[in-house]
Amino acid sequence: MATPIIISVPHQLGRAEARRRIEAGFAKIINLLPGSSGVRSERWDGDRLIFSVAALGQTVSGVIDVLDAAVVMEIELPGVLRVIAGSLKERLQKMGQLLLTRK
Structure with missing residues (x-):
């Protein structure tokens, strides 16, 4: 099994507001x-979202x-998707920051 992509996005929103924004923006992440x-x-499961998504005929x-x-x-990331791990990580980091920026 490959090493997973791990992204940490700091925020100052508090847990409840951060969760609300992740719920609302999950489709953008996917x-x-x-x-x-x-x-x-x-x-x-509490404040943990567990998901699986179909991408290029594989399950992420x-x-x-x-x-x-x-x-x-x-x-x-399974199979061929591992090749794009670096660029995907950057895009996910940016999307997370956009979702969690205080407005």
């Missing part, structure tokens, strides 16, 4: 995956933990 054809499963799975001062994403 759309960053190339060839994404939609969410296969998505469920919250991961978790998003909403903490008091950060949101941590851990995403497993």
Whole structure:
């Protein structure tokens, strides 16, 4: 099994507001995956979102933990998607920062 992509995005929103923004913006996060054809499963366990998504005919799975001062994403990329891990990590980091910037 490959090492997952791990992204930590600090925030100053508090846990409840950060979770609300992740819930509202989850589709934007998923759309960053190339060839994404939609969410296969998505469920919250406390402040942890557990998901799997179809992308380029493969299943991408991961978790998003909403903490008091950060949101941590851990995403497993299968097969050919591992090749784009670096650029995907940068795009996910930027999207996370956009979602969690105080407005």
